Amino acid sequence: MPQAIVVSVNGGPEVLVPTEVPSREPGAGEVLVRVAAAGVNFIDTYQRGGVYKVPLPFTPGLEGAGTVEAVGPEVTTLAVGDRVAWAQSIGSYADQVIVPAAWAVPVPAAVTDETAAATLLQGLTAHYLVTSTHPVRxxxxxxxxxxxxxxxxxxxxxxxxxxxxxxxxxxxxxxxxxxxxxxxxxxxxxxxxxxxxxxxxxxxxxxxxxxxxxxxxxxxxxxxxxxxxxxxxxxxxxxxxxxxxxxxxxxxxxxxxxxxxPTLAHHLATPEENRWRVDEVFGAVASGDLRVSITGRYALSDARQAHEDLESRKTTGKLLLLP
Missing domain, CATH: 3.40.50.720 (NAD(P)-binding Rossmann-like Domain)
Known part of the structure; x- marks a missing residue:
């Protein structure tokens, strides 16, 4: 399946355009998702650039939304055909991704796949900042x-x-x-x-x-x-x-x-905390109280350009990759 991978080129990591890699079946507690859209975030550039150390080669992307295509053993909360989103599953720059079922959350009917992919990581970040880091009064x-x-x-x-x-x-x-x-x-x-x-x-x-x-x-x-x-x-x-x-x-x-x-991972300490934050964020999006601005849509093959545009600090709103 196509993925955008990061490898070391001349001693420095670079985002490369899609490479075909073998698909695999979901394991225990996992689901295989057909990606409809993947979110592009600064943390992806930190990982690519070596600010956050990750083994190379790797497929970047922590956030996305799509449809469940297969479920692994011990998965009881999701079924084939369910629309789900996630914010902490590495490898989302791909047309298929394996996601732990405990962290794949249902997408409300009132929220599109693109909006879901554009919402979670940044929405959950904003949520923990105003509710936990400094609870705004x-x-x-x-x-x-x-x-x-x-x-x-x-x-x-x-x-x-x-x-x-x-x-x-x-x-x-x-x-x-x-x-x-x-x-x-x-x-x-x-x-x-x-x-x-x-x-x-x-x-x-x-x-x-x-x-x-x-x-x-x-x-x-x-x-x-x-x-x-x-x-x-x-x-x-x-x-x-x-x-x-x-x-x-x-x-x-x-x-x-x-x-x-602070960082998001420490504010999604359990599936229950994740679901609380997701429910509040998706609820606000579905009701229209929280508006999500998608300002850039890129093909998976243009992942490098998406990173360059984001790092230029000339963009606004959310950038997406569309496999």
Whole structure:
């Protein structure tokens, strides 16, 4: 079956176009899924580039949606023909993928396969950030970096639904429009004004309760500077590169603030926690309360281009691969 695989080329990993590999039957507790769409995420580029170490060669992609084609022994919750989605199953850049049945969740009838594939990983990330990392409360003011990105647009909506005042940062007028349409109360174009100065002005010098920062190296110092005392800096990604080592004394000097580097896997600790988060996210999508923006659709053979476009930081919303 066709897959996009990563191999080492001249000492550096690169995404290559589809390679035929043998299919296999699902084992105990597994299902074989015909992939309708696979989500493209920054974590895929981190794995490809060696930021997150994985053995080579490997097939990237953690997220997708499709139809069950075969079930393995001991699978009682799914059947052939069921529409399912997943967010933590490596190898999703393919036309077929083996997924643990415990982590393959049914897709509601009101949600299309493409929307399901575009929702889970980033939607669950936004969900744990506003419910667990810093549980947003009515009246909180929070800052969302890259507010027009895939996670950013969902974060803005979920934080607003919990009663927050949301400040977003973006780079262009088009991205500002998208962030405002998602519900951002204030939008700062960091290419035109200093987001630290502007955020402090918007909060009368008090600072924000939380910064949700998926950008990393270029925003970290400013993110720390705009927190109010005992605020939370949730560094959930590093699209601009990794943050250098941090002296803990800086957290004291910033106001006894909290720094965390969370990841989705640790917030899907059990199938039950996964299902709780999925039900809330899919429920919000099905009701129309959470809007998912798909802005790029690529053929599986164009996986490399999808990565290059994502890493350029010129994209908005969600990118998909369509086998």
């Amino acid at each position: 009515e009246g909180d003011t929070v800052l969302v970096h890259a507010a027009a990105g895939g996670v950013g647009l969902l974060l803005v909506q979920l934080a607003k639904s919990r009663g927050a005042r949301v400040i977003g940062t973006v780079s262009t007028p088009d991205k500002e429009r998208l962030a405002r349409e998602a519900g951002a109360d204030e939008v700062i174009r960091y290419t035109e004004e200093d987001f630290v100065t502007r955020t402090k002005a918007l909060t009368d010098g008090t600072g924000v309760a939380a910064v949700y920062d998926g950008v990393g190296a270029t925003t970290f110092d400013g993110s720390l500077a705009v927190l109010k005392p005992r605020g939370v800096l949730a560094l959930f990604g590093g699209s601009s590169g990794p943050v250098p080592p941090v002296d803990p004394q800086r957290l004291n000097a910033a106001g006894s603030v909290f720094l965390t580097r």
